[in-house]
Amino acid sequence: MVTADGLRDEHVLLIQCPYCGERPEPEFVYGGQAHIARPQQPAELTDQQWTDYLYRRDNTRGPHAERWRHTHGCGRFFNALRDTTTDHFLATYRLDESPPRAPGESAK
């Protein structure tokens, strides 16, 4: 069953692991914003740049690229694009893939 805002009428989120398929959220651990690269030369950064790397996050309201780990399954990390205004997963993808550009392109 799908509700008016496109969410399934479930009590937990169902997340599409790229390796195992659809599983309930408690099998997963959230890993925060995706695609944050550790600076190649940390010693050359200003204090503000290092602060931004450590602490600043986009905290996006809308489609958000983020890491998840299927801890109680295959144990592998993957990325997801999730709309933080609905918690609807728009896509999940492997770590070596770039994020899908168009938020409307659902993987489901």
Place this chain on the structure above:
Amino acid sequence: MRADVRHSFPDLTMQPFSALSLLKRGLSGQRGWTAQWRSPEPKNAYDAIIIGGGGHGLGAAYYLASEHRLGSVAVLEKGWIGGGNTGRNTTIIRSNYLFDESAALYDHAVRLWEGLSQTLNYNVMFSQRGVLMLAHSVHDMQVSKRHVHANRAAGVDNEWLTPEEAQAFCPPLNIGDIRYPVLGAALQRRGGTARHDAVAWGYARAADALGVDIIENCAVTGIVRNADGSVAGVQTTRGPISARRVGVSAAGHSSVVMKMAGVELPLESYPLQALVSEPVKPVFPCVVMSNTIHAYISQSDKGELVIGAGTDAYTSYTQRGGLHISSHALEAVCELFPMFRRLRMLRNWGGIVDVTPDRSPIIARTPVPGLYVNCGWGTGGFKATPGAAHVFAWTIARDEPHPINAPFTLERFRDGNLIDEAAAAAVAH
């Protein structure tokens, strides 16, 4: 620093509450009450604008008008007064934080809570029934006792109870026959609860009486800046409004609002869940919190058990969350208080909380002149409402922090002066 001075209310539209006035209205069928605050159209300009009509924002507007005598102040609220986290929290008030900076900030709030009903001429139902924080392991005991000693050194009341003393203070508590037995508890007797809606309504009514315009259903869509970068005003769904000073008190949406001025914050917004049971007769005398098995519970004056669950794992703006988070809290409550096992839950909900890396708030000036922010309260903003509002108003009025909020800057993350309250914040996140 106690705010027990009664302010005079020049606006005759406000009817002061007294036992006599309640009796008179009661005998005349409750007719003749007037609106608690006006619903004015926004003016073109104000001396100061507060974005966010929760307890923190309304309180800041009240103190700007009452203590700093700012000529014209407006509170802009995208929904309705107290409809955000002010109406969604579990109403717990305490000041037993670890570090001196935090103890000063949260205890400033407790001292203001103690006189708030008198100050506002509005019963916020502040009840110092005691907050009991349980320890279930050797590590818990060490951390709790450290908190007790640190609090006492900082002049904040906190005491250590044996399991038997904890049970005597809270008779429903099961201290032995559970997987994680209660090994002791820290008790702050000055802690307790307040009626959360009344805090928003009381501040709104008192601020309105001092001339503050409270403008509901008015979402801010942009922050306008002068050529020199300073704040010139805001764009809203009800038209542009100019102001030299803008204070942002937008809780979970602080990142979204501050990005309108190009200011990036070290915040992440998570759903924090809570739920209430069906109402029952008075059975629960205090507030009990358990960090380790994660539950916190008190009983409202209506009789509902008010239960706090945890944050969801992921960032979100949905004001809901996974049922397994609430279930987990209920399992802990049923273990600690077996007599509640047959209670039914009435409703559950989520609020969006803005969490900082060190679990301490930011109450500060920003890189944009004239723009101030009060955010990052994470899971514990309600308890601080009067204190945060009071020092935020000071910061806005004087363009410099009050000594109490001086450590809570935006720059502390760059300069390494973190105030790490992850253990005291109680909610696991």
